[in-house]
Amino acid sequence: MKQVVAVVKPFLVEKILEGLRLAPLEAVVVREVKGVGKQKSYLDQYADTDYARAFLPKVEVAMWVDDTRVEEVVRKLVEVARTGRMGDGKIWILPADNAERVVSF
Known part of the structure; x- marks a missing residue:
């Protein structure tokens, strides 16, 4: 089992979830997060003055996938999420060795 974590722009989340349906x-798991990478920050206007916001709003989509299907899921994720612009996001693939259910049904 692997955990695939994608941190992407917020407007891409619905498109990603539909593409991976x-x-x-x-x-x-989907979480709202903030971060900064090569895109650095951006200027925003507040009370008629420009100021730099260090952290950009992003969304983290964490998925747990069987080892044999990871490449397929990552390929689909990249296909759906790539806009070709800086700041599209990042994808990490992590081992997920142990998982336990909190409640058994």
Whole structure:
């Protein structure tokens, strides 16, 4: 089992979730996060003055995927999320060795 974590622009989330709707995912978690990368920051206007905001709003989509399907899921994720502009996001693939259910049904 692997955990695939994507941090993307907020407007891409619905498109990503729809694109992965039929993907072989075990579980998905979506969180609002803030971060900075090569895009650095951006200027915003507040009370008629420009100021730099250090952290940009992003959304983290964490998915748990069977080892044999990771490449398929990542390929689909990149296909759906890539706009070709700086700041599209990042994807990490992490091992997810142990998982326990909190409640058994």
